[in-house]
Amino acid sequence: MTEKKNRIPMDPAKVKRILHASLAVFSAHSYRGAKTDEIAEQAEVSKGIIFRYYGDKAHLYIATLKFATDNLTQVVDYSVWQDARSLDEMIVNATKYKIQLQLQFPNEFKLLLDAYAGLGDAPAKLKHKVTEFYANQTNDNIGNLIDPILDRLAIRDDVDKATIQRLMVGMMDQVAAETKTFMQDNPEADLTDFDKIITHVRQYIDILEHGFLKKS
Structure with missing residues (x-):
């Protein structure tokens, strides 16, 4: 490159x-x-x-x-994320909305999903640039999308939003790894095939919000 x-x-x-x-x-x-x-x-x-x-x-x-990405950014309705009453509702609403967008912008989604899957045997430098591109997109958007929801939730006094954002980024990195593996194993998949990953995301968010220990 x-x-x-x-x-x-x-x-x-x-x-x-x-x-x-x-x-x-x-x-x-x-x-x-x-x-x-x-x-x-x-x-x-x-x-x-x-x-x-x-x-x-x-x-x-x-x-x-x-x-x-710019084509999608110009039309995307961020209220689908920002107006959700909970993080779980945000995931469900966003997934349905992305499927609608995929039908409207098939070429954009096909390209972005292919790139997200790792580009197969493409040059290593290009893969690095694509990984960097997606990392920047995630970092730029995460606060904008979830901050309005966090502002409405009853967060513990000893927890700040920056900590939650870092946890969300870590969770999204895990989801990204699962998604990339899924796309590599299923190159013809589209957003309607992601039920298992969406279930995982909802489980991660439930644990993030409520913890993993039994209530005494």
Whole structure:
């Protein structure tokens, strides 16, 4: 994965066509199977323009991940998370909502799920960049999504929100590991196939909220 150097100004119209085309091709064929020739053809640009703009296929893939994420961010309704009365309700509501979004944005979800699953035999540097991308997304969103719920819960006086957030991040890391393994074992899975993982998440949240010791 070489450093990207823009040698010519980037035409916004061409960038838009390239990213729409790369989203379609990467989501259909994953990273290894995607061909820059097909992306160039769909975008109606030369292959040389793609490499001048993005440097290499790996940088184009990362740019496409960001493009897919931005597409979803522009329409996502955060109140689905923030208005939940409990963390458990948040998980249930968010899962149903994500399934609805998946039907509206199939290419975005296919690309993001493929990337989340680990990219198979893609270059190690690209895998590292993708892992870093998802870690940043989690860190940026976790407080924004759960803080309104925590503000409504009767939290013990000796526990601060920052501690709960760190526990939530740790829990999400565990869920991420389970999800990645599931996606690697079931590459054609979509969000409707995640019942077992959702059950685990609800169990983790129940223990987080109520502990794991019997009440005396």
